[in-house]
Amino acid sequence: MNGNQTAVVAEGTASGRIARELGFGQATFKHQARRHYKRLIGSLLKHALLLPPSMLFLFPLVWMLSTSLKADQQILIFPPVWIPDPIMWSNYPQALTVIPFVRYLSNTLVICILTVVGTLLSNVIVAYGFARMRWRGRDALFFVILATMMLPYQVTMIPVYLIFNRLHWINTFKPLVVPAYFGDAFYIFLLRQFMMGIPRELSDAAYIDGASERQQLVDIVLPLCKPALATVALFQFLGSWNWFLGPLIYLNDKNKFTIALGLAMFQSGYGLTKIALIMAASTVTVLPIIILFFFTQRTFIQGITFTGLKG
Amino acid sequence: MSTVASVRHSADQRRMKEARRTAKGLLAISPWLLGFMALGLYPIGASFYYSLTSYSVLSPGKFVGLGNYRYMLFEDKLFWVSLYNTLYFTVLSVGLGTLSAIILAVLLNLKVRGMAVYRTIYYLPSVVPVVASSVVWLWLFNPQYGIINSVLYYLGFPSVGWFADPVWAKPALVIMSLWGVGGAVVIYLAALQDVPQEYYEAAALDGANSLQQFRSITIAMISPAILFNVVTGLIGAFQYFTQAYVMTRGGPADSTLFYSLYLYYNAFSYFRMGYASALAWVLFAIILLATLAVFRTTLSRVHYAGV
Numbered sequence: 001m002n003g004n005q006t007a008v009v010a011e012g013t014a015s016g017r018i019a020r021e022l023g024f025g026q027a028t029f030k031h032q033a034r035r036h037y038k039r040l041i042g043s044l045l046k047h048a049l050l051l052p053p054s055m056l057f058l059f060p061l062v063w064m065l066s067t068s069l070k071a072d073q074q075i076l077i078f079p080p081v082w083i084p085d086p087i088m089w090s091n092y093p094q095a096l097t098v099i100p101f102v103r104y105l106s107n108t109l110v111i112c113i114l115t116v117v118g119t120l121l122s123n124v125i126v127a128y129g130f131a132r133m134r135w136r137g138r139d140a141l142f143f144v145i146l147a148t149m150m151l152p153y154q155v156t157m158i159p160v161y162l163i164f165n166r167l168h169w170i171n172t173f174k175p176l177v178v179p180a181y182f183g184d185a186f187y188i189f190l191l192r193q194f195m196m197g198i199p200r201e202l203s204d205a206a207y208i209d210g211a212s213e214r215q216q217l218v219d220i221v222l223p224l225c226k227p228a229l230a231t232v233a234l235f236q237f238l239g240s241w242n243w244f245l246g247p248l249i250y251l252n253d254k255n256k257f258t259i260a261l262g263l264a265m266f267q268s269g270y271g272l273t274k275i276a277l278i279m280a281a282s283t284v285t286v287l288p289i290i291i292l293f294f295f296t297q298r299t300f301i302q303g304i305t306f307t308g309l310k311g
Numbered sequence: 312m313s314t315v316a317s318v319r320h321s322a323d324q325r326r327m328k329e330a331r332r333t334a335k336g337l338l339a340i341s342p343w344l345l346g347f348m349a350l351g352l353y354p355i356g357a358s359f360y361y362s363l364t365s366y367s368v369l370s371p372g373k374f375v376g377l378g379n380y381r382y383m384l385f386e387d388k389l390f391w392v393s394l395y396n397t398l399y400f401t402v403l404s405v406g407l408g409t410l411s412a413i414i415l416a417v418l419l420n421l422k423v424r425g426m427a428v429y430r431t432i433y434y435l436p437s438v439v440p441v442v443a444s445s446v447v448w449l450w451l452f453n454p455q456y457g458i459i460n461s462v463l464y465y466l467g468f469p470s471v472g473w474f475a476d477p478v479w480a481k482p483a484l485v486i487m488s489l490w491g492v493g494g495a496v497v498i499y500l501a502a503l504q505d506v507p508q509e510y511y512e513a514a515a516l517d518g519a520n521s522l523q524q525f526r527s528i529t530i531a532m533i534s535p536a537i538l539f540n541v542v543t544g545l546i547g548a549f550q551y552f553t554q555a556y557v558m559t560r561g562g563p564a565d566s567t568l569f570y571s572l573y574l575y576y577n578a579f580s581y582f583r584m585g586y587a588s589a590l591a592w593v594l595f596a597i598i599l600l601a602t603l604a605v606f607r608t609t610l611s612r613v614h615y616a617g618v
Contacts, residue, residue: 043423043424046418046421046423047423047425049418049421050418050419050421050423050429053415053418053433054429054432054433057432057433057435057436057490057493058432058435060436060444060447060448060451060490061435061436061439061447063447063450063451063458064447064450067450075456076456078461078464079461079465080458080461121342122342122343122346125339125340125342126339126340126342126343128339129336129337129338129339129340130340133332133335133336133339134332134336135332135333135335135336135337136329136332136333136336137333137336137337138336141340141344144347145343148347148351150598150599150602151355151595152546152549152550152591152594152595152598153550154550154571154574154590154591154594154595155354155355155358155588155591155592155594155595156350156351156354156355156358157578157591158354158358158361158578158584158587158588158591159353159354159355159357159358159361159588160350160354161578162357162368162584163349163350163353163354165368179346179350181342181346182342182343182345182346182347182349182350183340183342183343183346183347188343213335213339238438241440242440242441242442244441244442244552244553244556244557245552245553245575248556249579259440260440260441260442260443261442263442263443263446264442264445264446264556264557267446267449267557268557272453272456275450278446278450279446279447279450282443282446282447285440285442285443286439286440286443289438289439289440290435290438290439293435293438297431300434300438301434301497304494304497304498305497305498305501
């Protein structure tokens with residue numbers, strides 16, 4: 001993780017910087033020393049404000065990791081032990097066999113990949129239709145998309161379940177995957193806003209050169225949309241990885257469970273008796289996401305601020 | 312004559328071109344259009360119809376008019392319990408969440424070495440899968456062996472029952488929700504960084520102290536972000552489900568029976584799909600009213616730059 005990856009906007013303004021430089025230039029040595037001292041105190045104070053809550057934020061994950069490596073007798077003792085002794089690495093292979101974890105992992109990955117592909121394919125075309133093509137009824141239909149975002153999923157949940165039930169799709173991945181191929185209001189909105197920001201002249205020039213809409217989409221718009229596409233792919237991947245209600249409703253067969261569902265069932269089945277193994281399973285669920293997060297921080301932050309500020 | 316013909320001809324051409332453009336546009340959005348009809352429009356209609364019937368998967372059910380709604384409002388005690396629980400959780404989690412997110416964003420906007428690390432740490436919990444964080448917090452809050460009660464004991468406080476105590480179960484969930492404020496913090500942080508530094512300099516020259524500056528400049532300038540976070544937080548809190556299902560299944564003594572959980576039980580445990588549909592529509596109405604109320608009470612106070 002390097003430097004200012006999370007910094008969203010460059011620091012300070014030009015005039016502030018100039019003023020500070022001027023002030024610094026005029027200061028005598030004595031002033032400088034006092035200023036230096038003051039700055040040190042200030043920075044210590046800032047750390048004093050930032051550090052304790054950050055420890056609280058980190059703590060649950062640290063405790064998860066610590067518990068996952070403990071032997072049973074070390075878990076239930078008081079005062080609690082920070083660093084496990086002995087370190088029970090064997091909890092991990094055991095946790096991954098008590099429940100068919102590898103199976104859940106591969107199920108989850110299949111669903112994640114299929115939904116990411118579907119989300120990208122469908123939403124890119126739909127967003128292009130709304131952002132870069134001019135046609136009658138476009139704005140009215142876009143308003144309908146915005147309106148659907150207001151509707152809580154609970155309203156459509158039951159009839160959609162009954163449709164999939166009639167199609168005999170219960171206990172398959174289809175109800176979890178197929179809807180991704182039909183677009184999603186939020187992603188359409190996000191991609192449309194992004195595509196609107198691409199200068200029209202680029203497409204107009206291509207249009208005069210006789211490029212079809214498909215060529216314009218592939219050659220001009222898509223390469224410029226890469227950051228937005230990465231955001232959508234990332235959000236969808238995480239969404240599918242974390243999704244609980246869908247798998248809960250649609251999957252009954254234990255062999256078809258996702259990681260989220262499997263972990264919840266592991267917890268409710270064993271509770272405190274296998275807490276070290278449950279924490280090991282949690283760690284294995286969390287770890288890929290944290291690794292993914294470290295590699296994609298910028299995309300993450302851009303996506304969130306984009307939806308927060310432009311939405 | 313030839314002019315009339317050519318005018319008509321070009322008008323026809325224009326109409327043809329227009330129709331072709333519309334057809335192309337509709338073709339482009341056809342994935343969404345098809346999906347919307349099958350998984351949006353039809354289910355909305357069906358759900359409304361079901362809400363007027365006693366439909367269940369097991370039996371076709373019959374038309375009961377507004378019977379489900381009447382039962383809900385006048386006879387179903389659990390409906391009111393779940394509504395109370397949901398409002399309790401929504402008010403506390405959105406209120407405290409907004410407050411702590413703004414404070415954290417202000418802290419994270421300070422200039423100090425290592426800020427990137429702090430920002431990462433505060434944001435990290437919001438990427439943790441909900442089921443995993445639920446399982447972990449269940450362990451932290453364990454009344455006998457959980458680390459939180461150990462710390463309370465060490466500090467001389469009485470131990471708390473948390474998820475074993477109907478009084479403490481909801482506050483425990485609120486505390487857990489505060490752990491995930493990172494997403495909102497990022498939005499506030501971006502808003503804070505858009506505030507022109509000159510405003511503070513001008514206010515300082517006019518003799519405004521830092522509290523006045525914070526109220527009149529900072530809060531005013533980030534007010535659109537506050538509105539966005541409050542509204543999305545509100546909508547999310549009304550649909551709170553996964554944590555409650557994984558951690559408590561609604562217990563103890565229905566103290567964490569949230570609206571969406573109760574709806575889920577009706578639909579998929581009791582198979583009262585007609586009644587569950589009615590619950591869904593009432594939820595929609597509540598969310599709509601709450602959102603409108605927030606907009607109405609805050610609109611005059613939200614400041615949009617450049618408007």
